Amino acid sequence: MNQALRIVVVAPDLAVADPEDEHALQQAERARALHIGLLENNFNLVATLPADVFLSERIAQLQPDLIIVDAESDARDALEHVVLATRDARRPIVLFTNDEDRALVKDAVAAGVSAYIVAGLSTQRIRPILDVALARFQHEQALRAELADARTALRERKTIDRAKGLLMQRQGLSEQAAYEKLRKSAMDKGLKLGDVAQRMLDAMELLG
Known part of the structure; x- marks a missing residue:
């Protein structure tokens, strides 16, 4: 994988207003682990964006090579925004989540998610996960072109x-x-x- 790979992370606001909010603290810790893993593997983290109505425009401006969705609990909503934002210019999408809803897994695969990782966000696993996601995306694009x-x-x-x-x-x-x-x-x-x-x-x- 090209070490200059341009990556955009789609994640919720990480500001922890209440230091006693365990869920918010866990989300912030997940985000830190992700960012550290990307930096340690020399990936180019272009931006961290919220999953909102402006996502399509921001992705079009940034032109990332790969999109990571870090969604602790609102995975379905975040994924819908990302899929809409990439429908005209497909890109590999990697979803990290703790949401074990099997219906969401099927929807994510149907929507073109290249890797769906449940409770697996650790700095050591980030590179192999992104390697596989990119390879799978390229293979699927080749099949689409052949078809x-x-x-x-x-x-x-x-x-x-x-x-x-x-x-x-x-x-x-x-x-x-x-x-x-x-x-x-x-x-x-x-x-x-x-x-x-x-x-x-x-x-x-x-x-x-």
Whole structure:
């Protein structure tokens, strides 16, 4: 993993107003452990942000490589904000929480969380957790790209077949002759075969 990885942490306000508030003290201690772990592993902690309506804008400005959600109890709300903030530019998301709600685990995985860690925030575990999260995210992105390419190829194949069919019907060509005509037109115009086929379909539709 690149040591210059830019990281944004999404976490609640860590100010402890009441020194007797054990829950708030535990949250503050978790946040300190996280920050120490990131610094010890030479990660670039860009900012710590609250999960609010301005999160999308702030993430867009900061352009982090990875987002860590540190949510002791409000994990679902925090996660919803982060998912909305990254829907147009996907990034690996790591969620640290003590929330053991199984429904939340399913929702988090479906939303694209790369690592869901329950009660596992320790400085020693941070690097391997982020390494695995980043590797998983990159693998999923590669699969998404492959699926998108396959869908594009299928659409293009269908477009070419339709164009061939029209040429065969209107010009009395064989399937091979129709294909060769499309291919020659694509070569002459310096275009992809699918683009030429689509243009031909558009023109024939206009002419009726």
